[in-house]
Amino acid sequence: MVSIKKRFIAEARCPSCQQQDVLRWWIASNIEWVECVECDFVQQRLPQSVEKSGHQEQTMIGIFRPD
Ligand SMILES: [Zn+2]
Structure with missing residues (x-):
């Protein structure tokens, strides 16, 4: 697995907790x-x-399922 970088969104407001x-x-x-x-x-x-x-x-399906 490739490590995933999570980035904070500056000045964004959560629609749930505000x-x-x-x-x-x-x-x-x-x-x-x-x-x-x-x-x-x-x-x-x-x-x-x-x-x-x-x-x-x-295209991706074609790659993963070669006939
Ligand atoms: Zn929240």
Whole structure:
């Protein structure tokens, strides 16, 4: 496993506990994650580039399932 760096989002406010500078984000498996260190808030979303094309996922499936 590659170690994942989690970065705090400056001046971001948690939508759950409303505290500031508590959110941090990282990317794992082409999914962008955001979590709060003060409460249980977790959000995941696809990066915009992947979301728009949808092509990258098909390419990866081809790589992992060689016929
Ligand atoms: Zn929070």
